[in-house]
Amino acid sequence: MGNSELRYPFLNLKAADREMAAALKEAAARVIDSGRYIGGPEVEEFEAALAEKVQAKAAVGTGNGLDALRLGLRACIAEGRLKEGDEVMVPANTYIASVLAITDAGLTPLLVDPDEETMVMSGATVERNITPRTRAIMPVHLYGRTAWDARMREIAIERGLTVIEDAAQAIGAMAETEGLFGSRHAGALGHIGAFSFYPTKNVGAIGDGGAATTHDSQLAATIRALANYGSDRRYHNIMEGFNSRLDPIQAAMLKVKLAEEPRLAAERFAIATAYDNNISNPHVRRPLMTRRATDCVWHQYVVRCNRRDELREYLRQHGVGTDIHYAVPPHLQPCYAALSHGPLPLTERMADEVVSLPVTPGSTTVADAVEISRIINSFRP
Numbered sequence: 001m002g003n004s005e006l007r008y009p010f011l012n013l014k015a016a017d018r019e020m021a022a023a024l025k026e027a028a029a030r031v032i033d034s035g036r037y038i039g040g041p042e043v044e045e046f047e048a049a050l051a052e053k054v055q056a057k058a059a060v061g062t063g064n065g066l067d068a069l070r071l072g073l074r075a076c077i078a079e080g081r082l083k084e085g086d087e088v089m090v091p092a093n094t095y096i097a098s099v100l101a102i103t104d105a106g107l108t109p110l111l112v113d114p115d116e117e118t119m120v121m122s123g124a125t126v127e128r129n130i131t132p133r134t135r136a137i138m139p140v141h142l143y144g145r146t147a148w149d150a151r152m153r154e155i156a157i158e159r160g161l162t163v164i165e166d167a168a169q170a171i172g173a174m175a176e177t178e179g180l181f182g183s184r185h186a187g188a189l190g191h192i193g194a195f196s197f198y199p200t201k202n203v204g205a206i207g208d209g210g211a212a213t214t215h216d217s218q219l220a221a222t223i224r225a226l227a228n229y230g231s232d233r234r235y236h237n238i239m240e241g242f243n244s245r246l247d248p249i250q251a252a253m254l255k256v257k258l259a260e261e262p263r264l265a266a267e268r269f270a271i272a273t274a275y276d277n278n279i280s281n282p283h284v285r286r287p288l289m290t291r292r293a294t295d296c297v298w299h300q301y302v303v304r305c306n307r308r309d310e311l312r313e314y315l316r317q318h319g320v321g322t323d324i325h326y327a328v329p330p331h332l333q334p335c336y337a338a339l340s341h342g343p344l345p346l347t348e349r350m351a352d353e354v355v356s357l358p359v360t361p362g363s364t365t366v367a368d369a370v371e372i373s374r375i376i377n378s379f380r381p
């Protein structure tokens with residue numbers, strides 16, 4: 001049975017975007033009528049709106065989230081903040097893009113197990129794993145939960161660490177502790193934040209898109225040059241760059257979506273709250289619930305079960321679509337067979353236990369979450 005035929009599909013993007021479809025079509029028509037297909041006001045307006053939203057000095061549109069991360073890291077090298085071979089601490093339970101960005105820039109990933117309860121990195125994680133070679137940390141705000149606390153801030157300042165946030169899943173999230181430059185918004189806590197606008201993300205384009213945010217105008221200028229063939233002005237190349245720009249058509253879509261983000265995050269929070277209040281199966285561990293809609297923007301609602309595959313099959317038979325984020329961690333992927341790392345027992349256990357439930361507004365309702373919880377409660381392994 002295909003996902004879309006399920007009574008409770010994991011994600012139906014068409015349904016999720018239905019409310020905004022008219023505004024999106026109007027914005028697309030505006031771009032077509034403008035004849036401006038690379039750069040221009042749509043991109044500039046979106047970048048300004050994103051910088052304003054996260055309280056960063058600048059936002060630079062990129063072709064996708066992976067490029068926001070890798071150009072951000074390469075800019076840190078170009079600006080002398082990092083050098084080739086430097087160690088970057090990153091949680092091992094992440095999407096492979098976080099690690100790909102590090103190795104692509106010629107840096108060395110230091111893969112670490114996250115915090116058991118929150119499934120993200122914490123100050124304690126940094127303290128436990130830091131080595132004399134660690135020059136940067138990449139907190140990944142996995143599932144929409146900010147990986148930032150007072151201890152992490154303190155160590156970053158004490159040790160002069162460069163902080164690159166993988167905020168791909170966390171647009172709209174805020175930390176309780178302020179970042180290095182005052183903002184508490186995910187993506188503006190450290191030196192560089194990377195966002196992805198892949199269609200399934202909380203703010204999604206109708207194709208690929210990404211952005212890097214920073215408080216440092218020089219880093220912003222370098223990322224912008226790297227994304228544009230390494231040129232700072234026409235036919236003047238200061239670096240060996242790339243071509244990775246945010247398209248105006250995507251920027252126009254994203255302006256519409258960004259304005260709706262707080263409302264959609266509140267809906268995600270309501271769905272997560274419904275799961276939290278209603279799931280009560282001793283074999284199923286709920287994620288740590290948060291107080292406010294901004295503490296975690298619930299990109300995914302991920303439960304843990306040591307009979308995960310049986311649970312998934314049971315849910316599927318009862319019309320519930322699920323997904324796994326992520327079934328195979330980066331260090332167990334064939335491309336990283338030669339990557340050195342310490343033991344990662346927690347990451348490997350989580351990969352076997354996690355299952356993501358439907359949580360996208362427009363595709364899933366609070367009433368659906370209550371019904372799905374009831375089905376979960378009837379699961380007997």
Ligand SMILES: *Cc1c(COP(=O)(O)O)cnc(C)c1O
Pocket residue numbers: 064065066067094095097098140142166168169195196197198208209210
């Ligand atoms: C989606 C995602 C990325 C990559 O973004 P793309 O736009 O797909 O390149 C990176 N890190 C995390 C944690 C993600 O979820």
